[in-house]
Amino acid sequence: VTRLPRGFFERPALEVAPDLIGRDLVRRFPAGGRARVRIVETEAYLPDDPASHAFRGRTDRNAAMFGPGGHAYVYFVYGMHHCLNVVVGRDGEGTAVLLRGAEPIAGLEAMRGFRGGVADRLLCTGPARLAQALAVDRGHDGVDLVRGGDLWFEPGSPTPAARIARGPRVGVRAAADVPWRFWEVGSPGVSRIGPGVSPPDPGRRRAGSRG
DNA sequence: TCCCCGATTAACT
DNA sequence: GTTAATCGGGGAG
Numbered sequence: 600v601t602r603l604p605r606g607f608f609e610r611p612a613l614e615v616a617p618d619l620i621g622r623d624l625v626r627r628f629p630a631g632g633r634a635r636v637r638i639v640e641t642e643a644y645l646p647d648d649p650a651s652h653a654f655r656g657r658t659d660r661n662a663a664m665f666g667p668g669g670h671a672y673v674y675f676v677y678g679m680h681h682c683l684n685v686v687v688g689r690d691g692e693g694t695a696v697l698l699r700g701a702e703p704i705a706g707l708e709a710m711r712g713f714r715g716g717v718a719d720r721l722l723c724t725g726p727a728r729l730a731q732a733l734a735v736d737r738g739h740d741g742v743d744l745v746r747g748g749d750l751w752f753e754p755g756s757p758t759p760a761a762r763i764a765r766g767p768r769v770g771v772r773a774a775a776d777v778p779w780r781f782w783e784v785g786s787p788g789v790s791r792i793g794p795g796v797s798p799p800d801p802g803r804r805r806a807g808s809r810g
Numbered sequence: 811t812c813c814c815c816g817a818t819t820a821a822c823t
Numbered sequence: 824g825t826t827a828a829t830c831g832g833g834g835a836g
Contacts, residue, residue, distance in 0.1 A: 677815090677816065725819070726817070728819080768817070770816085770817050
C-alpha cells in the first residue's frame with residue numbers, strides 16, 4: 600500500500616486541505632494493532648494568517664510548523680487536549696492543515712479504549728477526539744508522516760469536489776474569518792454540521808425531546 | 811514572576 | 824445556550 604508522498608504535502612494549504620478529504624490516516628499502535636480513519640474535515644492555516652499559531656513567529660511550541668512538509672505538528676490546548684496537524688507548503692513557511700474530523704474505518708476496539716468507551720459516532724468527530732482516538736500527543740510533534748514512523752496517510756478514496764463544502768474555521772476569533780474549513784457533505788465524521796452548529800447528539804437529552 | 815486565555819470537550823439548564 | 828475543567832505559552836512588568 601502506498602503512502603501519500605512528500606510532494607502531496609509540499610503544496611499550498613488551500614490545495615492540500617480539500618485534497619485530504621476522503622483520504623485514509625493510519626496509526627500503528629506501540630502496543631500492537633493499528634487503526635484506520637477516513638479524514639472528512641480539515642482546516643487550512645496559512646502564512647501571515649492571524650489565526651495561525653505561526654503568525655507571531657517560531658517558538659519551541661510551534662517549531663514543527665516551520666519544518667518541511669509531510670511532518671506532524673501536534674499542539675496542546677486548554678490544559679487537556681491535543682490536536683493533530685500536517686505541515687504543508689515549503690520548508691520554513693509555517694503553514695499547516697488541522698485534521699478536525701474523521702470516520703472510523705478499522706481498529707475501532709483500540710480507539711474505543713483510548714476514547715473511554717464513548718459512542719462510535721463520537722470517536723473521531725473533532726480535532727481533540729481524533730488525536731485521542733489515535734493516541735497522538737506531543738510525542739508525535741515533528742514526526743515524519745511520509746517515511747517511517749507509526750502514523751501516515753494513504754490515498755483512500757478522495758471525495759469529489761462537488762461533495763466538499765467550505766466555510767469559516769471553527770473557534771477562530773479573528774474578525775472576518777475566511778472560509779478555510781473544508782468538510783465532506785453529509786459525513787457523520789464531521790464535527791459540526793454548519794458554522795457554529797453542533798450535530799444532534801443522540802446520547803444526550805435535548806430540549807423539546809422526551810427521553 | 812504574574813496573568814490571561816486558547817485551532818476543545820463534556821455536561822449542564 | 825452556558826460553563827467548568829485544566830495548564831502551558833508568551834506578553835507584560
